[in-house]
Amino acid sequence: MNSATHRSPFRTYRASQQPDLVSFQLVIEETDLWVAARQDLSASMADHVRLLRGQIRAYAAIHPQFLPSLIPLDAGPRAPEIVRRMCRAGQLTGVGPMAAVAGVVAQMVAEHFHGQSPDLLVENGGDTYLFSTRDRHIGILNMPDEDVRLCVPVRAIEFPCSFCASSAKIGHSLSFGNADLVVTRSRDAALADAAATALANALKDAESMDAVLTQAQAWEAIGLDGVFTQCEGKIGVWGKMELAVV
Secondary structure, eight states: OOTTSOOOTTOGGGGOOOTTSEEEEEEETTEEEEEEESSOOHHHHHHHHHHHHHHHHHHHHHOTTTTTOOSOOOOOTTSOHHHHHHHHHHHHHTSOGGGGHHHHHHHHHHHHHGGGOSSEEEEETTEEEEEOSSOEEEEEEEEGGGTEEEEEEEOGGGOSEEEEEEOSSSSSOOOSSOOSEEEEEESOHHHHHHHHHHHHHHOOSGGGHHHHHHHHHHGGGGTEEEEEEEETTEEEEEESOOOEEO
């Protein structure tokens, strides 16, 4: 599907284009991808998204607790890989497996098509997985009143990597915190997505930010590389999240 298929007021960042790549949108039921690649891969990519979604639906039909669970679940060795990745991320961060679904879909789509496009950005509702052969600036926060964007510079040798976002104020995801925004970085998008949810849940107010950053640092051992937090006018940063303004 083309970019005219669906527009969200929460996704104005998608207006930003990569001049060296072709951009296109895919909307498959609840999955809404924005992709930048060397060529238009939309037809075959749509088929792969349907495959991944079908694996989740089939597993959930047999395990009805999978979709609604807000606590970690085990996945048996015969579960589809996407389910196993989601459950592992939830177990590492203390959240339900669906907290990792957007990130893991972005990563598994990017991994599947990387051979056809060495430069490939797959964004799934604010959760992004990227391959790149050159340095990039990855936007994490639009500031439209000032006509600038807060970004994280990423060198070519640092790809692939993932940036995932969670918020109690933006979008429709369930959050038990009060975070304006939490953005996490990892080479594992399922982990980044689940960690963003867990940290946003814990970010109740500005006073809790230090504890949230401490928790993020503790997760460095399991693969979390950085975090950006914003709540009640206060910003916190840890790890590989050097900030730049463009």
